[in-house]
Amino acid sequence: xxxxxxxxxxxxxxxxxxxxxxxxxxxxxxxxxxxxxxxxxxxxxxxxxxxxxxxxxxxxxxxxxxxxxxxxxxxxxxxxxxxxxxxxxxxxxxxxxxxxxxxxxxxxxxxxxxxxxxxxxxxxxxxxxxxxxxxxxxxxxxxxxxxxxxxxxxxxxxxxxxxxxxxxxxxxxxxxxxxxxxxxxxxxxxxxxxxxxxxxxxxxxxxxxxxxxxxxxxxxxxxxxxxxxxxxxxxxxxxxxxxxxxxxxxxxxxxxxxxxxxxxxxxxxxxxxxxxxxxxxxxxxxxxxxxxxxxxxxxxxxxxxxxxxxxxxxxxxxxxxxxxxxxxxxxxxxxxxxxxxxxxxxxxxxxxxxxxxxxxxxxxxxxxxxxxxxxxxxxxxxxxxxxxxxxxxxxxxxxxxxxxxxxxxxxxxxxxxxxxxxxxxxxxxxxxxxxxxxxxxxxxxxxxxxxxxxxxxxxxxxxxxxxxxxxxxxxxxx
Amino acid sequence: xxxxxxxxxxxxxxxxxxxxxxxxxxxxxxxxxxxxxxxxxxxxxxxxxxxxxxxxxxxxxxxxxxxxxxxxxxxxxxxxxxxxxxxxxxxxxxxxxxxxxxxxxxxxxxxxxxxxxxxxxxxxxxxxxxxxxxxxxxxxxxxxxxxxxxxxxxxxxxxxxxxxxxxxxxxxxxxxxxxxxxxxxxxxxxxxxxxxxxxxxxxxxxxxxxxxxxxxxxxxxxxxxxxxxxxxxxxxxxxxxxxxxxxxxxxxxxxxxxxxxxxxxxxxxxxxxxxxxxxxxxxxxxxxxxxxxxxxxxxxxxxxxxxxxxxxxxxxxxxxxxxxxxxxxxxxxxxxxxxxxxxxxxxxxxxxxxxxxxxxxxxxxxxxxxxxxxxxxxxxxxxxxxxxxxxxxxxxxxxxxxxxxxxxxxxxxxxxxxxxxxxxxxxxxxxxxxxxxxxxxxxxxxxxxxxxxxxxxxxxxxxxxxxxxxxxxxxxxx
Numbered sequence: 001x002x003x004x005x006x007x008x009x010x011x012x013x014x015x016x017x018x019x020x021x022x023x024x025x026x027x028x029x030x031x032x033x034x035x036x037x038x039x040x041x042x043x044x045x046x047x048x049x050x051x052x053x054x055x056x057x058x059x060x061x062x063x064x065x066x067x068x069x070x071x072x073x074x075x076x077x078x079x080x081x082x083x084x085x086x087x088x089x090x091x092x093x094x095x096x097x098x099x100x101x102x103x104x105x106x107x108x109x110x111x112x113x114x115x116x117x118x119x120x121x122x123x124x125x126x127x128x129x130x131x132x133x134x135x136x137x138x139x140x141x142x143x144x145x146x147x148x149x150x151x152x153x154x155x156x157x158x159x160x161x162x163x164x165x166x167x168x169x170x171x172x173x174x175x176x177x178x179x180x181x182x183x184x185x186x187x188x189x190x191x192x193x194x195x196x197x198x199x200x201x202x203x204x205x206x207x208x209x210x211x212x213x214x215x216x217x218x219x220x221x222x223x224x225x226x227x228x229x230x231x232x233x234x235x236x237x238x239x240x241x242x243x244x245x246x247x248x249x250x251x252x253x254x255x256x257x258x259x260x261x262x263x264x265x266x267x268x269x270x271x272x273x274x275x276x277x278x279x280x281x282x283x284x285x286x287x288x289x290x291x292x293x294x295x296x297x298x299x300x301x302x303x304x305x306x307x308x309x310x311x312x313x314x315x316x317x318x319x320x321x322x323x324x325x326x327x328x329x330x331x332x333x334x335x336x337x338x339x340x341x342x343x344x345x346x347x348x349x350x351x352x353x354x355x356x357x358x359x360x361x362x363x364x365x366x367x368x369x370x371x372x373x374x375x376x377x378x379x380x381x382x383x384x385x386x387x388x389x390x391x392x393x394x395x396x397x398x399x400x401x402x403x404x405x406x407x408x409x410x411x412x413x414x415x416x417x418x419x420x421x422x423x424x425x426x427x428x429x430x431x432x433x434x435x436x437x438x439x440x441x442x443x444x445x446x447x448x449x450x451x452x453x454x455x456x457x458x459x460x461x462x463x464x465x466x467x468x469x470x471x472x473x474x475x476x477x478x
Numbered sequence: 479x480x481x482x483x484x485x486x487x488x489x490x491x492x493x494x495x496x497x498x499x500x501x502x503x504x505x506x507x508x509x510x511x512x513x514x515x516x517x518x519x520x521x522x523x524x525x526x527x528x529x530x531x532x533x534x535x536x537x538x539x540x541x542x543x544x545x546x547x548x549x550x551x552x553x554x555x556x557x558x559x560x561x562x563x564x565x566x567x568x569x570x571x572x573x574x575x576x577x578x579x580x581x582x583x584x585x586x587x588x589x590x591x592x593x594x595x596x597x598x599x600x601x602x603x604x605x606x607x608x609x610x611x612x613x614x615x616x617x618x619x620x621x622x623x624x625x626x627x628x629x630x631x632x633x634x635x636x637x638x639x640x641x642x643x644x645x646x647x648x649x650x651x652x653x654x655x656x657x658x659x660x661x662x663x664x665x666x667x668x669x670x671x672x673x674x675x676x677x678x679x680x681x682x683x684x685x686x687x688x689x690x691x692x693x694x695x696x697x698x699x700x701x702x703x704x705x706x707x708x709x710x711x712x713x714x715x716x717x718x719x720x721x722x723x724x725x726x727x728x729x730x731x732x733x734x735x736x737x738x739x740x741x742x743x744x745x746x747x748x749x750x751x752x753x754x755x756x757x758x759x760x761x762x763x764x765x766x767x768x769x770x771x772x773x774x775x776x777x778x779x780x781x782x783x784x785x786x787x788x789x790x791x792x793x794x795x796x797x798x799x800x801x802x803x804x805x806x807x808x809x810x811x812x813x814x815x816x817x818x819x820x821x822x823x824x825x826x827x828x829x830x831x832x833x834x835x836x837x838x839x840x841x842x843x844x845x846x847x848x849x850x851x852x853x854x855x856x857x858x859x860x861x862x863x864x865x866x867x868x869x870x871x872x873x874x875x876x877x878x879x880x881x882x883x884x885x886x887x888x889x890x891x892x893x894x895x896x897x898x899x900x901x902x903x904x905x906x907x908x909x910x911x912x913x914x915x916x917x918x919x920x921x922x923x924x925x926x927x928x929x930x931x932x933x934x935x936x937x938x939x940x941x942x943x944x945x946x947x948x949x950x951x952x953x954x955x956x
Contacts, residue, residue, distance in 0.1 A: 113722040113841030114872070115729065158675050169673060171682075172650065185932050192839045194871040195647060196910035197636050197686055198917055198928060199955060200937045204682035208675055225730045244591040251593065252703045255776040256734030298733040299785070307777070361670045363591030393672040394592070432674035439676055450676060454663050459678045461943035466936070477677060 001448045001456070004463055005474035007074035009095040010050050014071040018053060018097060021063045026103070028052040037078060037098055038089060045086040045441060048094035049076070056103045058178060058186055058217040064099060065215065065471075066184025074474050075099055077211040079153025080124060082145035084357070085440030087157065087210045087476045096474075101152045104217055110135050115223045116175060116192040121152025121216050128221065137223035140167040144344070152216045158208035160436030165392035166259040166296075167224065169436070171207045176220035179206050182213075182467035192220045205462070210438050211473040213466045225298035231308045232294050232333035235321040236287030240265075240366045243291060243391055246320035247362065250293060251392075253311050257304065260294040261392035263365075268343050268386045271401075275349040276342040279335075282325045291321065291391070292340050343388050347401055350384070352408040354415050356398040358426045359435035365391055369398075371425045376400055379421065380414055395435040398422060423450065439477045447478070479926045479934070482941055483952035485552035487573040488528050492549040496531060496575060499541045504581070506530040515556060515576055516567060523564040523919060526572035527554070534581045536656060536664055536695040542577060543693065543949075544662025552952050553577055555689040557631025558602060560623035562835070563918030565635065565688045565954045574952075579630045582695055588613050593701045594653060594670040599630025599694050606699065615701035618645040622822070630694045636686035638914030643870035644737040644774075645702065647914070649685045654698035657684050660691075660945035670698045683940070688916050689951040691944045703776035709786045710772050710811035713799040714765030718743075719844045721769060721869055724798035728771060729870075731789050735782065738772040739870035741843075746821050746864045749879075753827040754820040757813075760803045769799065769869070770818050821866050825879055828862070830886040832893050834876040836904045837913035843869055847876075849903045854878055857899065858892055873913040876900060901928065917955045925956070 010018075019027040028034050029051055038047045050073075055061045068075045074096040078088040090096035101122040109118040112135060119128055125146040132139035143149055143161040153159075155177070159170045167173065176191035189203055206214055237243060243263055250258050266288050272279050295304040308326055315321035327333035347353040360368045373385045382403030389397040400418065402411035423433045423446060433450045434443055447456060456478070463470070463478055488496075497505040506512050507529055516525045528551075533539045546553045552574040556566040568574035579600040587596040590613060597606055603624040610617035621627055621639040631637075633655070637648045645651065654669035667681055684692050715721060721741055728736050744766050750757050773782040786804055793799035805811035825831040838846045851863045860881030867875040878896065880889035901911045901924060911928045912921055925934060934956070941948070941956055 111839060111841050113726050114839040115726070116839070158679075160673050160675070164673060168650075169675075171679070172646075181932065181936075187932055187936075188930065189933070191908060191910065193837045193908075193910055193913070195638050195642060195837045195868075195873045195913040197638070197647075197914055198910050198912045198921075199686075199925065199933065200691075200940055201636075201649070201679075201682045201686055202933065202936055204679045208677075208679055213678075225733045248591050248593070253777055255703045299731055359671045359673045361589060361592040361594070363589050390673075395673045430669060430671075432669065432671055432676050434676045435671070435673040436675055443676075447677065452666065454659065454665055455667070455677065455680065458659075458665075458680055458944070462678055462940060465939035465943045 001445070003475040004460060004470045004478055006072065006470055007095065007474060008072045010071060010073040010097065014067065014073055015051050017067050018051060018064060021060055021067065022053050022055050026054040026056065037081060037100065040086050040089050041081060045089040047090035048092055049090045049096055049098040050094055052098045052100065054100045054103050058104070058180065061099065061180045061215055061217055062184045062186050065180050065182055068097065068471050069183045069469055072469055072471065073097055074471050076473050077101065077215045079121065079150035080145065080148035082149045083153065083157060083440060084437040085442040087438060087440030087473065088153065091475060099215065101150060107131050108218060111192060114192050116220050117223060118190060118218060118220045119151055120218045121150060123151050125149045125151060125154055132223050133226070136226060138226050139221060140224055141170060141173055151219060155207050155216050155219055156209065156211050157438045160395065162260055164390065165261055166256060171204055173222050174203065174207060174219045175222060177203050177206055177216055178218035179214040179216050182469070182472045187214070190218060190220050210440060210477045212463060212477050213472065227296045227298060228300045229297045229302050229304050230294065230333065231304040232327040232336050233308050233312060233324060234282055234336050235291045235312065235315060235324040236283050237289040237291060238287065238322050240289045240369055242320040243289065244363050244365060246291065246315050247391055249314060249320065250311055254295050254307060257295045257297055258293065259296045262292040262340050262389065263391040264290045264292065264340060264343060264388045265386060267384055268388050269339060271346040271350055272339050272342045275346040276338065279339060279342065282336065283323055287322055292336060347386065347399060351402040352411045354400045354412065354418050356419060356422050357435050357437045358398055358431055358433055359393065359395045360426060360429045360431035362391065362394045364429045365394060365396060368396065368425060368429055368431070372398055372422050375421050375425065376418070379418060380411065441476055444475070444477060479923070481953040482938060482948045482956055484550065484948055485573065485952060486550045488549060488551040488575060492545065492551055493529050495545050496529060496542060499538050499545065500531050500533050504532040504534065515559060515578065518564050518567050519559060523567040525568035526570055527568045527574055527576040528572055530576045530578065532578045532581050536582070536658065539577065539658045539693055539695055540662045540664050543658050543660055546575065546949050547661045547947055550947055550949065551575055552949050554951050555579065555693045557599065557628035558623065558626035560627045561631065561635060561918060562915040563920040565916060565918030565951065566631065569953060577693065579628060585609050586696060589670060592670050594698050595701060596668060596696060596698045597629055598696045599628060601629050603627045603629060603632055610701050611704070614704060616704050617699060618702055619648060619651055629697060633685050633694050633697055634687065634689050635916040638873065640738055642868065643739055644734055649682055651700050652681065652685060652697045653700060655681050655684055655694055656696040657692040657694050660947070660950045665692070668696060668698050688918060688955045690941060690955050691950065705774045705776060706778045707775045707780050707782050708772060708811065709782040710805040710814050711786050711790060711802060712760055712814050713769045713790065713793060713802040714761050715767040715769060716765065716800050718767045718847055720798040721767065722841050722843060724769065724793050725840065725869055727792060727798065728789055732773050732785060735773045735775055736771065737774045740770040740818050740867065741869040742768045742770065742818060742821060742866045743864060745862050746866050747817060749824040749828055750817050750820045753824040754816065757817060757820065760814065761801055765800055770814060825864065825877060829880040830889045832878045832890065832896050834897065834900050835913050835915045836876055836909055836911055837871065837873045838904060838907045838909035840869065840872045842907045843872060843874060846874065846903060846907055846909070850876055850900050853899050853903065857896060858889065861889070919954055922955060
């Protein structure tokens, strides 16, 4: 699929004009100073830029895009540079200009009666959570990278995370946006309305468009009641096949109180026990699969522990689960969560890992994992599949660690072939090749395979309508 | 704003070709037989059609649009004909062809583990609710017109209703769509994924586009646990000003268990008491405002009654509410809801009524009502404002009944002027001129006033990209 692009290398005059917009102290032209912004944090991509700009407000972002559009200069917006698919890194040409949103980091408004806050794109996610908590509310979006990830990037990529089950992805957490369009016009869509049926849903079109349709400069975010009571539980399962039924039971019994439902395979727990400092197995004997789930309530006295005990008893009775533990203290709860949170990083200790971020309908997760595991065994005998993640959303991080002793590079040479074969299964099961990380650069070339031609056609028509000169993040997503 | 249209009167050959697609027994050419489909149910619009077609499956809808697109024939899709803004009624030219979805009414699939059902566009909403209930689940969307309204229309207009507070509008309840595009291509977007970050959000663009971008033929809908416990409460308030604080308290205490939060003014209750058979005032003395709210839980033993009592006590202590009743039986609960449900129809008994379906941020509802009431008193002294609706969503049905004794037609002559003035206040408060009914024909001419030029420009570009011949529901919404 040919990228939509017709940008030119920026002339010295254009670069000077761009620098003047933000002021020399907020522009970086020195290669060394630019470097940290030009490398993806897992070092999968290293790009070049003609210039790095740090605009100080929406007006400056607007002026930058107006100038870039007039001069056919490509612009790459970047938030906290925590993206996992390379969407935030310029290509190697050195013809693109990187725009950082970090100086747009104000909290513009908090409205407790409407339960919203209006914040700028450069505010780090963890700070947004903190602002909400200081006001006695919860902003539930939570990611491993929340210390660095910024609200603008989180919305541009429709980030997911741990709390999607109860609160939805980033898209569902934003009621309104302020967006600078590719020609520099500013769309003030900062509505704080739960209901607005006045025309096409432009907000949701921009969210998840990965900086290809406009640059988000501010957003109205939804706030929720703070959590007063929390129960964390872990269950051992004899087989993944019973997990969807136990999940359905948990939803039925706990409904909105069920705020997380994660799965982990035994091999993942073993990696954590081997490499995660101080982690210990919560169960006396091993189980092939584990479920980690959490019940929360904004009010005390919700008797979540009783609910959890009853749910777990039912699960054992029906054979959906084999054994269970309930955290009886904050420390125990944190220890259980640590098992899950370490699941990504401990894989490094076991050599190379080939990764997938996919979703299938919840009911089909066991079928997906069984088929993908068979495939791995056929393609790379001895490789160790480590499928884990958000079962409640059908979102599985299907990771595969190398066979012990194999050379890392030899194993990793299978990356694209394994991706292709796993994605084929995902698509056959009605799934998505990117559940929460987006498409960016990493999966762009998979789009013609993963999407119907008319879906791509619709997306490309929308891109052309919004950004006819293709200056915004060209070659990403589409 | 000039409508986007370039359709032609259909030739006899085109009409014959269209009839052949569905078969003569599913086409109506007789004016009398067409009549019921050509009048809006409140008789605000009466249109004409060259032909009415009842396709039997997605393939026939596709063939109709392919033919219509090739011949520049305008197509108006219609569901249950319950829309409130005339979007489903053809214009008076008689050049348009009406397409009814009623024969696409199958339930294609129910997936309990994934908590979804796949149904066709013509299935009435009440039947969809029934299908879910028969499977032990809840499909929460609920509207006054649910017996006739069809899933396709409900999604095309992003319908709201009583349960938006807890479950969201139609958009949030659909995970995937099957859509016939204006050129007849069928988009199979029937995903049942909670998370899918693979490109632009086409689903949400189609939902709420009022049949101007494509015809929805099927959808994957989310299911929720059935409700096991329910408590209905009504509170009397001394002033509307305290309602947002009491709402915030209710959210804080009950969170997702708060599934409805409605307001009604005293005059509305008086109308109901006067004209609603058997209705009686639940309170010993009158209050200027009332709140009707409901707590629900999917599990028994959630102690909602205790929660409600405690919440109401706090409300009385803080002065947010003056008095309260808790329904202690299903019959009492139904009687309280009847007060709210009759609020629309009893207005007819009091003469003419000028209506608005608007939303403002929750915190600004009292300010909106105060300003609008002052305006009404200035413009039409003696007229009786009856603002009621979904306070929890900021969605107020700002209705105004005529002054007693005034001639109905004289009062109604103020419709457009009052609309314009009320909408001005709504927009000043960051609100929407259509919270849940949509734009259709009724509010199309208000769009240039209500939207920023660049919003309209983006919408018109999207329309042109999807439907370059402007054959789908021309002159509606845009």
